[in-house]
Amino acid sequence: MIKVLNDIFVLEGKNIQYAFGPYKGLLRHIYFGNKVDERDFQHFDIEDISSNDSAYDIAWEEYTPWGGLRYKEPAVKVRFSDGTRDLVLEYYGFLIEEDILRIRFRDKFYPIEIFLNYKMYEEYDILARWVEFKNLGKEDIFIEKAYSCELNLEGTGYYITNVLGYWAGEGRRFKEKLEGGKLILESRKGNTGHNNNPYFILDIGADEDRGEVYFGTLEYSGNFKILVEATPYYSTRVLMGFNDFDFEYRLKPSEGLIVPKAYLGYTDKGYSDMSKRLHSFARDIILPGDLKNSLRPVLFNSWEATLFDVKCHEQIELARKAKDIGCELFVVDDGWFGERNSDAVGLGDWEVNKEKFPKGLEELIDEVNRLGMEFGLWIEPEMVNPNSKLYKEHPEWVYRFNNRELTTARNQLVLNLTLKEVKDYLFNVLDGLLTNYNIKYIKWDMNRPFSEAGALNLDIKEQKMIWFLHSRAVFEIVERLRNKHKGIEIEACASGGGRVDFGILNYFDEFWASDNTDALDRLLIQESVGYIYPAKAMRCWVTDCPNFISGRTIPIEFRFHVAMMGALGIGGNLNKWSKEEFDLAKKKIKQYKEIRHIVQHGELFRIKSITKDEIHALQYVYKGESVLFAFKAHQRFGRKSYKVKLKGLKDNKIYEVKYDDKIIRKGGAYLKNLGIDIILDGDFSSQLIIIKEV
Numbered sequence: 225m226i227k228v229l230n231d232i233f234v235l236e237g238k239n240i241q242y243a244f245g246p247y248k249g250l251l252r253h254i255y256f257g258n259k260v261d262e263r264d265f266q267h268f269d270i271e272d273i274s275s276n277d278s279a280y281d282i283a284w285e286e287y288t289p290w291g292g293l294r295y296k297e298p299a300v301k302v303r304f305s306d307g308t309r310d311l312v313l314e315y316y317g318f319l320i321e322e323d324i325l326r327i328r329f330r331d332k333f334y335p336i337e338i339f340l341n342y343k344m345y346e347e348y349d350i351l352a353r354w355v356e357f358k359n360l361g362k363e364d365i366f367i368e369k370a371y372s373c374e375l376n377l378e379g380t381g382y383y384i385t386n387v388l389g390y391w392a393g394e395g396r397r398f399k400e401k402l403e404g405g406k407l408i409l410e411s412r413k414g415n416t417g418h419n420n421n422p423y424f425i426l427d428i429g430a431d432e433d434r435g436e437v438y439f440g441t442l443e444y445s446g447n448f449k450i451l452v453e454a455t456p457y458y459s460t461r462v463l464m465g466f467n468d469f470d471f472e473y474r475l476k477p478s479e480g481l482i483v484p485k486a487y488l489g490y491t492d493k494g495y496s497d498m499s500k501r502l503h504s505f506a507r508d509i510i511l512p513g514d515l516k517n518s519l520r521p522v523l524f525n526s527w528e529a530t531l532f533d534v535k536c537h538e539q540i541e542l543a544r545k546a547k548d549i550g551c552e553l554f555v556v557d558d559g560w561f562g563e564r565n566s567d568a569v570g571l572g573d574w575e576v577n578k579e580k581f582p583k584g585l586e587e588l589i590d591e592v593n594r595l596g597m598e599f600g601l602w603i604e605p606e607m608v609n610p611n612s613k614l615y616k617e618h619p620e621w622v623y624r625f626n627n628r629e630l631t632t633a634r635n636q637l638v639l640n641l642t643l644k645e646v647k648d649y650l651f652n653v654l655d656g657l658l659t660n661y662n663i664k665y666i667k668w669d670m671n672r673p674f675s676e677a678g679a680l681n682l683d684i685k686e687q688k689m690i691w692f693l694h695s696r697a698v699f700e701i702v703e704r705l706r707n708k709h710k711g712i713e714i715e716a717c718a719s720g721g722g723r724v725d726f727g728i729l730n731y732f733d734e735f736w737a738s739d740n741t742d743a744l745d746r747l748l749i750q751e752s753v754g755y756i757y758p759a760k761a762m763r764c765w766v767t768d769c770p771n772f773i774s775g776r777t778i779p780i781e782f783r784f785h786v787a788m789m790g791a792l793g794i795g796g797n798l799n800k801w802s803k804e805e806f807d808l809a810k811k812k813i814k815q816y817k818e819i820r821h822i823v824q825h826g827e828l829f830r831i832k833s834i835t836k837d838e839i840h841a842l843q844y845v846y847k848g849e850s851v852l853f854a855f856k857a858h859q860r861f862g863r864k865s866y867k868v869k870l871k872g873l874k875d876n877k878i879y880e881v882k883y884d885d886k887i888i889r890k891g892g893a894y895l896k897n898l899g900i901d902i903i904l905d906g907d908f909s910s911q912l913i914i915i916k917e918v
């Protein structure tokens with residue numbers, strides 16, 4: 225709900241409130257937190273401390289322009305064609321369009337208009353903020369920096385959480401206290417990347433169930449930047465949006481630019497409540513419409529089983545076994561096209577390899593469909609190997625700088641998606657595959673960051689726009705495909721978890737969290753991803769041991785339980801599985817189908833984490849049903865029994881808990897306060913416990 229009280233705007237969610245307004249020439253932030261009586265809000269006068277500490281730097285501005293006596297990080301910086309480089313914004317009133325509050329600014333002299341947009345998703349207590357620029361004049365305007373939002377918080381010393389990841393080490397969390405100075409989380413790679421993720425979590429001593437948490441995510445999949453600044457003036461600022469590294473947007477006369485949406489939240493109930501709000505918001509609002517309400521199928525993926533050595537008859541054998549254990553979708557990964565026998569060849573040549581599929585891809589797809597499964601295919605549209613036919617025909621289709629050698633990574637180059645013909649070509653390739661074959665699932669991969677990021681087709685003044693244009697082009701292609709092929713399921717992958725963000729989830733149904741499928745590492749990767757992203761969107765496979773990354777051997781039941789905490793997939797070589805492994809797989813996939821609605825649509829509670837505790841336990845609750853997963857990695861000092869206090873249950877309801885081959889009936893209050901004692905006996909022991917309201 226939007227309330228306007230003289231010079232103060234208030235956006236209200238179910239539990240939260242956000243207040244700001246124009247006062248003495250600046251748009252000032254007033255409050256973000258739990259609801260208070262809005263009639264009590266007021267503006268405060270701020271004085272200069274000295275000639276070196278102006279009120280501009282001390283004031284909590286909603287969107288700080290660079291100019292005058294401002295030295296803090298600006299939210300926006302522009303350059304006009306006559307060389308003037310600061311913005312002098314004047315408040316031009318507001319509009320309310322449906323449920324969006326739009327605050328209008330114009331520069332005092334130059335013809336630029338800026339809208340700050342606010343939309344409160346009341347039910348989820350999530351505030352969307354984004355910015356629009358419009359050039360009202362006859363000359364170009366250059367936007368050198370544009371964040372999606374700025375947030376001003378009282379005091380310093382907030383704990384900031386994000387990840388310090390890399391390939392196969394995605395999701396390694398860190399938490400750091402910021403008493404002073406700036407902390408930057410960013411990507412300069414062209415995509416989201418593995419290193420940091422586009423979200424912030426700020427708290428002062430919160431835990432899972434208690435404490436104040438401010439959080440935010442960005443609906444963007446390109447170079448992002450989050451800057452957290454503990455100011456000398458007893459406040460902390462958070463800015464989130466486009467990375468200004470190598471960024472400049474040329475706004476031509478009468479053109480506009482929309483900066484991606486930031487989603488902000490506040491809770492005083494700890495991380496668990498933060499995740500609950502983000503998960504339900506992502507499921508209901510962010511994910512693409514087609515499959516929003518359906519559950520993700522159990523898939524088989526061929527990658528770890530056969531790598532590039534894809535052979536039709538072997539895939540058919542795998543498909544039969546996949547069906548036998550209960551898979552619903554069969555996905556052929558890399559290696560089905562062109563001369564693709566290694567990562568050094570074939571990328572870009574998207575025709576079916578005749579040696580691998582002598583009777584065409586239909587032979588496999590028909591059999592997969594006959595077995596009653598859907599078929600899916602891997603593709604890496606944005607890339608090309610230099611020795612491919614595509615590159616030989618179109619060497620001008622890759623990003624490049626004049627007079628510079630091209631740098632390959634994984635033997636590949638990045639296609640220039642700012643070229644219309646490349647975008648159309650990729651759409652036609654994908655459209656062709658989806659039209660000619662009965663393909664219901666696409667795994668869209670991207671295995672390298674950008675280098676020599678120049679687009680010779682673009683004007684010299686537009687070179688620094690490529691980061692944004694590329695990301696937008698990917699979304700445009702996917703949107704066109706979705707419009708034409710309703711119900712298609714698309715997985716985002718970028719060398720594992722290099723493209724996990726709310727931007728991608730707006731167009732893709734799910735993501736691959738990591739190439740690291742070692743179940744112990746995965747516990748941590750998945751836990752980390754789960755702070756922000758819903759289980760439904762996270763693909764998790766059961767693969768073979770010894771694991772190809774860790775060399776570790778972990779019992780198959782443990783591996784299943786870990787992968788069952790997301791959208792389950794099987795990635796092992798079924799042609800080598802023993803009877804015992806098959807039997808267990810059948811049992812577990814059947815069980816997953818019975819509980820997947822709880823995992824995929826339920827509320828997540830992190831009960832114990834092996835980062836701190838001897839055991840790891842996560843619980844999912846959906847209406848009156850719940851499932852608890854508990855794990856122990858290493859047996860220590862003979863201890864076998866562990867107390868786990870359940871969460872998310874109703875105090876006065878009775879629940880039936882099935883575990884350790886027994887069934888107990890207890891009240892919700894009992895299970896939450898006294899808990900249950902579970903047995904985890906030995907290295908890599910695990911339990912899946914079902915709890916039902918009776």
Ligand code: DGJ
Pocket residue numbers: 527557558602669671717718719720736738739
């Ligand atoms: C990287 C992905 O993360 C893997 O799952 C697999 O699809 C390979 N690429 C294929 O080249």
